[in-house]
Amino acid sequence: MMEDNDNDDGLVAGEGFFLGQEFASYNEFEDRRLAFQENTYCLFVMRRSERSQNNILKFNKMQFECKQAMSTRPARGKKPHHESYKIGCEARIHVAATTAGRLKVTAFHDVHNHPCNETTYFGYPEVQRMF
Numbered sequence: 001m002m003e004d005n006d007n008d009d010g011l012v013a014g015e016g017f018f019l020g021q022e023f024a025s026y027n028e029f030e031d032r033r034l035a036f037q038e039n040t041y042c043l044f045v046m047r048r049s050e051r052s053q054n055n056i057l058k059f060n061k062m063q064f065e066c067k068q069a070m071s072t073r074p075a076r077g078k079k080p081h082h083e084s085y086k087i088g089c090e091a092r093i094h095v096a097a098t099t100a101g102r103l104k105v106t107a108f109h110d111v112h113n114h115p116c117n118e119t120t121y122f123g124y125p126e127v128q129r130m131f
Contacts, residue, residue: 016040016110017093023103026058029095033064041121042112043067044093057097066091067124068114089113 016036023029037043044064052060066089094107121127 017105017108019105019108021105022098023095025056026103029103033093037121040110040116041118042091042110042116043121043124043126044091045126052097054097054101057101057103059095059103060097062093062095062103064093064095065089066112067126068112087114 016039017032023032033044043066045067046062047065047069048061048063049059050061052058068087068089069092070088089112090109091112092107092109093105095103096106098104
């Protein structure tokens with residue numbers, strides 16, 4: 001598990017996340033994630049999850065990766081020249097439920113292999129749907 005900290009107190013640039021940080025609910029985590037994205041102009045999308053019976057937590061595990069994570073594969077089918085945002089970025093946030101009934105950041109890596117800027121961020125379809 002990786003963590004990239006900018007200072008000694010464990011806080012990351014943009015006041016986003018730090019390893020071991022806990023949240024009382026999914027909504028609290030989601031509010032922080034959305035604010036972090038808006039402050040850094042880097043979109044994180046859920047790649048894997050495991051649902052929870054707990055309605056407050058909603059998930060036992062969540063793995064968010066940068067929108068530009070993973071590498072591209074050759075396009076096939078009806079849109080063979082379709083462009084992709086995927087360039088292999090390794091930025092990610094992993095969260096898991098604790099036995100105490102909280103969500104805990106278990107992995108956080110916020111180093112991107114591409115620029116994160118306002119123009120690109122507001123060009124993502126997921127961000128455009130939020131407004």
